[in-house]
Amino acid sequence: MKETDWTKVLGWPGYRVYRHEINEPAKMLKLWVRRKRGNRKLVCSGCGRKLSEVYDTYEREVRDLPCFEFRTTVVIELYRVRCPDCGVKTEKVPQLPSKAPFSKRFEEAVGLACESAPVRRVARQFALSPSTVRAIDLRYLKRWAATRRKPALGQMGIDEMYLGKKQKFLTVVSNLETGEPLWFGRERKKETLDEFFEQHLSGFQRSVIRAACVDMWEPFRQSLEQWVPNCQIIYDKFHILQHASAAVDEVRRAEFFRKGGRAREIVKGKRWLLLSSWVHLDRTKKRQLNQLFALNRRVMKAYLLKESLARLWDYTYEGAMLRYLQSWIDQLRWQRLAPMEKLAAMLLKHLEGILNYCKTKIPMGVVEAVNGNIKALLRRGRGYRDLNYLLLKAQRLAATKTEFVAFQKAA
Numbered sequence: 039m040k041e042t043d044w045t046k047v048l049g050w051p052g053y054r055v056y057r058h059e060i061n062e063p064a065k066m067l068k069l070w071v072r073r074k075r076g077n078r079k080l081v082c083s084g085c086g087r088k089l090s091e092v093y094d095t096y097e098r099e100v101r102d103l104p105c106f107e108f109r110t111t112v113v114i115e116l117y118r119v120r121c122p123d124c125g126v127k128t129e130k131v132p133q134l135p136s137k138a139p140f141s142k143r144f145e146e147a148v149g150l151a152c153e154s155a156p157v158r159r160v161a162r163q164f165a166l167s168p169s170t171v172r173a174i175d176l177r178y179l180k181r182w183a184a185t186r187r188k189p190a191l192g193q194m195g196i197d198e199m200y201l202g203k204k205q206k207f208l209t210v211v212s213n214l215e216t217g218e219p220l221w222f223g224r225e226r227k228k229e230t231l232d233e234f235f236e237q238h239l240s241g242f243q244r245s246v247i248r249a250a251c252v253d254m255w256e257p258f259r260q261s262l263e264q265w266v267p268n269c270q271i272i273y274d275k276f277h278i279l280q281h282a283s284a285a286v287d288e289v290r291r292a293e294f295f296r297k298g299g300r301a302r303e304i305v306k307g308k309r310w311l312l313l314s315s316w317v318h319l320d321r322t323k324k325r326q327l328n329q330l331f332a333l334n335r336r337v338m339k340a341y342l343l344k345e346s347l348a349r350l351w352d353y354t355y356e357g358a359m360l361r362y363l364q365s366w367i368d369q370l371r372w373q374r375l376a377p378m379e380k381l382a383a384m385l386l387k388h389l390e391g392i393l394n395y396c397k398t399k400i401p402m403g404v405v406e407a408v409n410g411n412i413k414a415l416l417r418r419g420r421g422y423r424d425l426n427y428l429l430l431k432a433q434r435l436a437a438t439k440t441e442f443v444a445f446q447k448a449a
């Protein structure tokens with residue numbers, strides 16, 4: 039093959055191959071390239087200024103996409119320029135996006151592979167170390183983030199996520215309309231959310247936020263009141279039902295300890311069943327639950343209360359919703375279900391934010407879908423010590439919807 043043919047096969051715009059070397063036993067191809075005649079516009083890598091005078095030349099070796107079974111490296115002749123602003127600098131070449139020894143399209147292939155496979159597998163596929171793959175992936179995502187336009191934030195979701203004993207909680211801010219995470223903060227204090235409002239949004243951006251979907255978590259409410267006083271707080275169904283499920287579980291545990299013998303055996307291991315919604319259970323599961331209920335009326339009552347609370351969001355008029363909630367609370371009387379009474383007190387305390395659901399329609403379940411995606415990434419990836427990497431990864435996932443985790447009702 040002639041050098042002109044290699045130039046066509048390689049296809050680097052503005053560059054020609056002037057030498058090649060094939061190492062057959064090692065399956066390696068090496069190409070030497072330099073600028074085509076007439077391609078003399080140099081760009082300073084410091085400031086982007088166009089220059090024509092060459093200071094000196096040097097060579098760089100980068101790995102490019104493979105050619106059939108041959109691993110391909112390109113040795114590129116590069117120029118240094120003398121920039122009036124930056125001094126002596128290397129020229130900027132589109133095929134070389136970073137200082138790392140890889141071409142742009144090679145990095146893109148690695149980044150793309152990372153979208154559907156764990157880092158370790160991508161590392162094996164490209165014969166790179168996992169840390170190199172992660173670094174390439176991060177650069178790939180940063181380049182993508184730098185070029186795309188970011189939609190305005192009108193409806194925001196705020197949620198917390200438990201990462202484990204070491205890292206504790208993560209605060210996740212998302213855009214409910216686009217379904218993508220916007221920001222991660224360590225811990226879940228008022229100061230955590232304050233930081234987002236203060237450092238990541240302008241006064242104007244804060245003024246256009248109309249609604250926020252949050253858990254009944256006091257520090258978040260305080261931060262919202264301080265930074266976006268006109269934003270409507272909405273406590274969403276999913277979070278409230280999570281509290282209801284927790285209350286049912288508390289009743290179950292109390293009964294488990296109170297009873298002994300056979301009854302205890304039946305209560306045991308029914309946690310998942312009790313957290314499931316009746317309509318989602320098959321016949322066997324329903325029979326198991328009925329067995330449990332026959333033995334323990336208190337657990338049954340708690341379960342039914344949780345089930346009926348979910349119907350609160352069938353109402354679209356504030357008055358009707360309020361009446362339903364009142365009758366729900368009335369049912370608690372004489373039941374001696376302390377966890378449920380605690381839940382009722384909590385609901386009353388947050389009444390306005392619950393009823394706000396009737397005023398502003400927000401897509402329910404987006405926050406959970408965002409969380410589900412993050413959890414899936416964490417399960418698959420391990421090393422996300424870099425929160426910014428995790429955020430970019432989750433944003434890309436939401437934007438491409440390659441693996442969008444659908445909202446599944448847990449309660």
Ligand SMILES: [Zn+2]
Nearest residue numbers: 082085121124
């Ligand atoms: Zn410059």
